Amino acid sequence: EAQVTQNPRYLITVTGKKLTVTCSQNMNHEYMSWYRQDPGLGLRQIYYSMNVEVTDKGDVPEGYKVSRKEKRNFPLILESPSPNQTSLYFCASSSVFTTTNEKLFFGSGTQLSVL
Amino acid sequence: SQQGEEDPQALSIQEGENATMNCSYKTSINNLQWYRQNSGRGLVHLILIRSNEREKHSGRLRVTLDTSKKSSSLLITASRAADTASYFCATARKGGSEKLVFGKGTKLTVNP
Numbered sequence: 121e122a123q124v125t126q127n128p129r130y131l132i133t134v135t136g137k138k139l140t141v142t143c144s145q146n147m148n149h150e151y152m153s154w155y156r157q158d159p160g161l162g163l164r165q166i167y168y169s170m171n172v173e174v175t176d177k178g179d180v181p182e183g184y185k186v187s188r189k190e191k192r193n194f195p196l197i198l199e200s201p202s203p204n205q206t207s208l209y210f211c212a213s214s215s216v217f218t219t220t221n222e223k224l225f226f227g228s229g230t231q232l233s234v235l
Numbered sequence: 236s237q238q239g240e241e242d243p244q245a246l247s248i249q250e251g252e253n254a255t256m257n258c259s260y261k262t263s264i265n266n267l268q269w270y271r272q273n274s275g276r277g278l279v280h281l282i283l284i285r286s287n288e289r290e291k292h293s294g295r296l297r298v299t300l301d302t303s304k305k306s307s308s309l310l311i312t313a314s315r316a317a318d319t320a321s322y323f324c325a326t327a328r329k330g331g332s333e334k335l336v337f338g339k340g341t342k343l344t345v346n347p
Contacts, residue, residue, distance in 0.1 A: 124277075153334070162339035163278075163323070178334060210277055223268060224325075224335060226277035 122147045126211050126227035133201055134235050141196045141230050143211030151214040152194040153178070153224070154186065156207040163210070169194055201234040208232075239267070239324040239338035247344040254311040256341040258324030259304075265327045267300055267307050268335070272321045281309075281322075314345045 124145045133139055145152065153168035155178075165178030169188040183205055185197040194213075198205060208231050212224040242257045258267070266285045270278040284291045284300045284307065291298045297310040311318055321340040328336065 155337075160339070163337040165334055165336070168334055208275065212278075223280040223283055224270075224278070226279070228277045229275065231275070 122225070124211055124213050124225050124227040126209075126230050128230060129228065130231050132233045132235065135202055136200050139198050139201060139232075141198075141209060141211075141232070143194045143196065143227060144192050145194075145211075145213040145225070146192065147213065147215065147225065148191065149213035149215050149225070150191070151216065151222070152188065153212045153214075154184070154194070154196050155210045155212065156180065157210065157229075158207050166196070166209075201232075203234050206232060206234045239326050239336065241322070241324055241338045241341040243341060244339070245342045245344070247346065248314060249346050250314060250316055252314055252345075254314050254318070254343055254345070256309045256322050256343070258307045258309070258338055260307075260324075260326050261305065262326075262328055264302075267298075268325045268327075269296075269298060269307075269309050270323045270325060270337075272323065272340070274320075278323065311343075314343075316345050316347045319343060319345045 127142045150171045154166040155163045157163045164180045166184050167186040169175045175186050210229050211227040214222045214224050239258045239260045268283045269281045272278045282293045282298050284298050295312045300307045321342045323337050323340045325335045325337045
């Protein structure tokens with residue numbers, strides 16, 4: 121089944137404790153992206169990747185890191201999480217992102233709480 | 236930065252009625268897409284309309300695009316309780332960076 125898999129689904133952590141949210145897609149997609157969703161603010165893009173070893177900042181990249189060493193994986197790293205990073209996170213992918221006709225496939229989300 | 240803005244923020248209707256949601260955006264676009272999100276879950280793509288298209292249909296969904304007014308509407312006909320969800324428009328900017336920008340969504344409740 122074609123899908124984007126995020127783990128974990130729920131995560132509670134404390135301020136400053138490094139964490140990684142994993143994202144994997146089995147569709148051989150070139151484009152992957154991370155979003156966070158907050159009440160009243162909608163979805164905001166954190167980072168995106170056009171292909172292996174190619175990443176770029178989205179609208180809210182501060183406090184996050186990503187890497188794209190393999191085509192299928194795009195982990196989101198919080199080196200020193202803070203409470204304002206408490207949010208619902210989504211990973212998404214697309215076959216080739218041309219801005220003309222490609223749709224995004226989303227993972228099920230990771231609800232992160234930073235205490 | 237937010238590109239699309241949905242209107243209304245929330246909509247409550249009875250089963251069988253039609254639901255109309257609107258999206259306005261600010262800059263020229265390549266395409267506009269609509270997504271659906273069940274509570275707390277991942278977004279699911281519904282329909283994409285290109286900038287040179289005016290109307291598109293998919294089952295009970297009808298999307299229109301007016302590039303002169305920089306607006307789009309999503310119509311769900313003969314709504315069902317299962318249509319209860321949040322609906323987001325997303326725009327791919329023309330000449331901008333390679334990313335899809337989402338609005339804040341319309342929360343639709345369809346009462347049985």
